[in-house]
Amino acid sequence: MSLFDHELAFSRNLGWLTQTEQTLLKSRRVAIAGMGGVGGTHLLTLARLGIGGFHIADPDVFELQNFNRQSGATMQTQGQTKVQVMADMARDINPELDIRSFPEGIHAGNLDEFLEGVHLFVDGLDFFAPGIRAQVFRRCAELQIPAITAGPIGMGTAYLLFMPGGMSFDEYFRLEGETNERQYVNFLVGLTPSSLQRSYLVDPLRLNLAEQRGPSTIMGCRLATGVMGTEALKILLQRGPLYPAPWFHTFDAYRMTYRRGKLRWGNRGPLQTLKRHLGYRQVARLLGTPAPVPEPTPQGLMEELLALARWAPSGDNTQPWRFEIRDTRHLVIHGFDTRDHVIYDLQGHASQLALGALLETLEIAARARGHDCQIQRRLDTPETTPCFDIRLTTRDSPVPEPLAAHIKARCTNRFPLSRKPLLPRDRVALEASLGAGYRVIWLEGRDGLRRMARLLYDNAYIRLTTPEAYPVHRQIIQWNSQYSEDRLPDQALGMDPLGLKLMRWALGSWRRVHFLNTYLGGTLLPRLQMDVRPALGCAAHFVIIANKPVRHLDDHIAGGRAVQRFWLTAAGQGLQFQPELTPLIFASYVREQVEFTRHQPSIERAMRLTRELQGLIGTDALESAVFMGRIGYGPAPAARSLRLPLAALRCD
Numbered sequence: 001m002s003l004f005d006h007e008l009a010f011s012r013n014l015g016w017l018t019q020t021e022q023t024l025l026k027s028r029r030v031a032i033a034g035m036g037g038v039g040g041t042h043l044l045t046l047a048r049l050g051i052g053g054f055h056i057a058d059p060d061v062f063e064l065q066n067f068n069r070q071s072g073a074t075m076q077t078q079g080q081t082k083v084q085v086m087a088d089m090a091r092d093i094n095p096e097l098d099i100r101s102f103p104e105g106i107h108a109g110n111l112d113e114f115l116e117g118v119h120l121f122v123d124g125l126d127f128f129a130p131g132i133r134a135q136v137f138r139r140c141a142e143l144q145i146p147a148i149t150a151g152p153i154g155m156g157t158a159y160l161l162f163m164p165g166g167m168s169f170d171e172y173f174r175l176e177g178e179t180n181e182r183q184y185v186n187f188l189v190g191l192t193p194s195s196l197q198r199s200y201l202v203d204p205l206r207l208n209l210a211e212q213r214g215p216s217t218i219m220g221c222r223l224a225t226g227v228m229g230t231e232a233l234k235i236l237l238q239r240g241p242l243y244p245a246p247w248f249h250t251f252d253a254y255r256m257t258y259r260r261g262k263l264r265w266g267n268r269g270p271l272q273t274l275k276r277h278l279g280y281r282q283v284a285r286l287l288g289t290p291a292p293v294p295e296p297t298p299q300g301l302m303e304e305l306l307a308l309a310r311w312a313p314s315g316d317n318t319q320p321w322r323f324e325i326r327d328t329r330h331l332v333i334h335g336f337d338t339r340d341h342v343i344y345d346l347q348g349h350a351s352q353l354a355l356g357a358l359l360e361t362l363e364i365a366a367r368a369r370g371h372d373c374q375i376q377r378r379l380d381t382p383e384t385t386p387c388f389d390i391r392l393t394t395r396d397s398p399v400p401e402p403l404a405a406h407i408k409a410r411c412t413n414r415f416p417l418s419r420k421p422l423l424p425r426d427r428v429a430l431e432a433s434l435g436a437g438y439r440v441i442w443l444e445g446r447d448g449l450r451r452m453a454r455l456l457y458d459n460a461y462i463r464l465t466t467p468e469a470y471p472v473h474r475q476i477i478q479w480n481s482q483y484s485e486d487r488l489p490d491q492a493l494g495m496d497p498l499g500l501k502l503m504r505w506a507l508g509s510w511r512r513v514h515f516l517n518t519y520l521g522g523t524l525l526p527r528l529q530m531d532v533r534p535a536l537g538c539a540a541h542f543v544i545i546a547n548k549p550v551r552h553l554d555d556h557i558a559g560g561r562a563v564q565r566f567w568l569t570a571a572g573q574g575l576q577f578q579p580e581l582t583p584l585i586f587a588s589y590v591r592e593q594v595e596f597t598r599h600q601p602s603i604e605r606a607m608r609l610t611r612e613l614q615g616l617i618g619t620d621a622l623e624s625a626v627f628m629g630r631i632g633y634g635p636a637p638a639a640r641s642l643r644l645p646l647a648a649l650r651c652d
Helices: 019-026 039-049 082-093 111-115 130-142 169-173 180-191 196-200 218-237 270-288 300-309 349-368 402-406 424-433 445-465 467-476 497-506 510-519 524-536 553-572 582-592 600-617 619-623
Strands: 029-033 053-057 098-102 120-123 147-153 156-162 247-252 257-262 321-327 330-335 371-377 387-394 438-444 540-546 575-579 625-633
Touching: 019 218, 029 039, 029 111, 039 053, 039 082, 039 120, 039 218, 053 082, 053 111, 082 098, 111 130, 120 130, 120 218, 130 147, 130 156, 130 169, 130 180, 147 180, 147 218, 156 169, 156 180, 156 218, 169 180, 180 270, 196 247, 218 247, 300 321, 300 330, 300 349, 321 349, 330 349, 349 371, 349 387, 349 402, 349 553, 349 582, 371 553, 402 553, 424 438, 424 553, 438 445, 438 600, 445 467, 445 510, 445 524, 445 540, 445 582, 445 600, 467 510, 497 510, 497 524, 540 553, 553 575, 553 625, 582 600, 582 619, 582 625, 600 619, 619 625
Parallel strands: 029 053, 029 120, 053 098, 120 147
Antiparallel strands: 147 156, 156 247, 247 257, 321 330, 330 387, 371 387, 438 540, 540 625, 575 625
16 A cells, blocks of 8 residues: 655646645645535545645534435445544545544534634535524634635535625624524525526425425535635635625536626625515415425335336326235236216226326336236226236346336426437337337428327317316316326426416316307417427327227227337437327227217317328228327426325225
């Protein structure tokens, strides 16, 4: 093992530092409060810069939820104190370090000891610790110690410098006398007045004030420690420009934006005061919103499999299944359909497709855990409520099941996507996923997308003007929601806020819908936003065709299994996906002379729609069509349907 050589270890700093400056840094001492996401990385960064002494404080231990961002969090360090782990890591970089640890954290009783003899204080405290943070900065100002706070915000950082004789932390943030919740707001709007990250925060509910936790990324932590190290170097070596408070600095890698500004009065300025009060109202709303209750951990193999299987897709998130666990190897699935009240399921075929997807998902989940499923439909149960016995057998040797990783990631995206054509490898993977007995008709290119947009535009008119469809549309939407356990959240519908408001008002009664449709062109906006724009914005539309006509329950079950393999493969390839099943449903009603409405214009339009479909894919293909949808490249939607908890789906 080589002996440590301080001069050689930090020689690559030279050039950006002089030899004299590198030697000076060896004699500097920095106090860092917090050894978590930023504090621990601050320590390692400054250790690699060649700083020779540290005071570090943190009362916590490493846990699994620290793994996404904290340098010291590993399987081996779970349960170990953060100060000890990080001190050991820093000494592995420089065994000559002089590190003094404060494993009890910092508090009023040891604050002077923590700051004794230090040349710089670096803030790595948790966001939800405003009280002790203010105390430390106040004491630094009294002791004439420069201080830096650099926080990870989204995929960027925001930072402030507080120099002796300049604006103080208290003058800038104005935390004193406020409640904890208001102190959070004051600290956030003062740290990042530009709010660069708000535009890409996809799930605000992940900020849980009651439990004092929020979202974070390793990129934000690393960017924060990069700017901190640079400012620390300038302060300790007394060179380079410094912009201390009231100057603020924000950089966001996601938006590729850097902003530096000056809040002459800190949070006391008129614009900052407005931001603070808006923040107080938002926090009050968050505190009034019930936090999501985590589901109990599945008990046993059967519950583990069902917890995954329930994520299978179903029309309008109806989840037409219930589970009965007979024993550790025997499961019964009780299916049902919605033909008695859903116009899109009058023959039960949509629910049967969903049941097929459920069975396929269950089998994929079982294979991923080293088991096979023996699935048997009970022939004595009616078509409306089919039952399936599933018995597990253990495989002799495990077989990889790559689709299992995408079961919960698979979702519906109703927003416009990229028109980039499908890559050959993705097309091959999708077609192969269907297995024997199925093929795909692709409708793509400028002409194909336009023809599908026209078809879906006509199809949407039937959906929006047929009286029997109105109660379905009214019931399936959960308003003002990003997520829904048993319906479709309005934010996932693909409409803009104005369109959603108009839709919500219209769905208040059929009379309103009929008035809008008759006199104000009420179908135009939803058809353009929910049908035409997405139809034109994708790589391709597709129709999954069986090699024989699809007529019986088992045909639809098998088709649903093929569709789920196709959909999971799409998710694994990074493709976005949206079902477009209602044209096939209306065409089947016309072909099989199913009375789906007494509204004659809807019947006539459905007949015309059927002829359009026949022109697109052919009469024989339409007889054997299983599923239709669109696919393309793009970001996953921020809003989506969830699933009922497992306890609500069990019937044993």
